[in-house]
Structures are given as structure tokens and as C-alpha cells.
Amino acid sequence: MSEKIANPGALGLGAFALTTFLLGFINAGILDPANLGVVLGMAFFYGGLAQVLAGMWEFKSGNIFGATCFTSFGSFWLGLALMKVLEAAGIIATVPAAGLAVFLVAWGLFTLYASFAAVKAPRGVLILFIALTITFFLLAAGEFSPGFKLAGGYLGILVALIAWYGSAAILINDMYGRKVLPI
Numbered sequence: 377m378s379e380k381i382a383n384p385g386a387l388g389l390g391a392f393a394l395t396t397f398l399l400g401f402i403n404a405g406i407l408d409p410a411n412l413g414v415v416l417g418m419a420f421f422y423g424g425l426a427q428v429l430a431g432m433w434e435f436k437s438g439n440i441f442g443a444t445c446f447t448s449f450g451s452f453w454l455g456l457a458l459m460k461v462l463e464a465a466g467i468i469a470t471v472p473a474a475g476l477a478v479f480l481v482a483w484g485l486f487t488l489y490a491s492f493a494a495v496k497a498p499r500g501v502l503i504l505f506i507a508l509t510i511t512f513f514l515l516a517a518g519e520f521s522p523g524f525k526l527a528g529g530y531l532g533i534l535v536a537l538i539a540w541y542g543s544a545a546i547l548i549n550d551m552y553g554r555k556v557l558p559i
Contacts, residue, residue: 386543391423394536397532401529481512481513483512490505491506503538504535
């Protein structure tokens, strides 16, 4: 007997959006970096755990793109949050700018090749991945130039809004049983 799996995309995109939105406000200089604690809980549980779970449900539904991306970005949030907690606890030294830049470039490269796969996804997903790729590279450059970090922060907020729209479209369209919001 086949088990119906609900579309985990609304959860995965919503979790990614909220956490990205919060960190975007810090990177854009709208919130002081002292507010990083606001991001950490969400990075562990919503951006991290909820996205990993969404990724596992995407595997179950046969969507390799959603499975790979949600699980990967959930792991990104878990890893970033753990790094910040370990730094704050003095367990590891503060990661230097060069190390964080390489971390962000690596995620930019992953997102870049995922963007090529997203060409076959709905247009909103492609736009999201292109904007996120640029965001990662801006934030990497921002480790050495505050103007790039500011630009990456604002673009991160836009990325979050795009992801929230995708989450809302999936959720609302499913609940109404028809296309209310185009994807």
C-alpha cells in the first residue's frame, strides 16, 4: 500500500526563509551583531532541524533536488550555529575572516551548481537559487570589505522573501486545492 507524502517544500522553504531573514538583518547592519542569539535558536531548530526533516521527506517523495537542497541547507544552518556557539563558549577559537570566507565560498559553489539543476524547477526556485548564490559570494567578500557584507545582508533579506513566497504558494495552493499563487 502506497503512503501519501505531503509536500515538505512549504516547511523547508519557510524554515530557510525565516532563519535567512533574521541573519540578513544582522548582515545588513539593521540589527546589531549582539542580536545573533536571535538567529541561533532558529538556526538549530527551524533552519536546521526542520529543513533536514523536510529534506528527508523529499527523499521519501522521490524529489532528489528538494532532498539534497533542504538537507544541505539545514546542515548549513546547524553547522553555522554550532560554530558560533563553540566560539562563544571558548571551545574553539573565533574563526578568522579567511576561514569564514572559504566556508561561504564553498556554500556559494554548492548553490551555484544547484542553480543549474534549478533551471528545471519552477521559475521562483531558480530565481531564489541565483540570488542565494550571489548572496554567498557577497558575504564571502564581505569578510574583507564591509560594503559587500552590507550588500549580501540586503540580498539575503530578499532571498528570504522569495523563499517565503514559495513556501506560502505551496501551502496556500495545497490548502485551496488549486493554484492561488503562481510558483
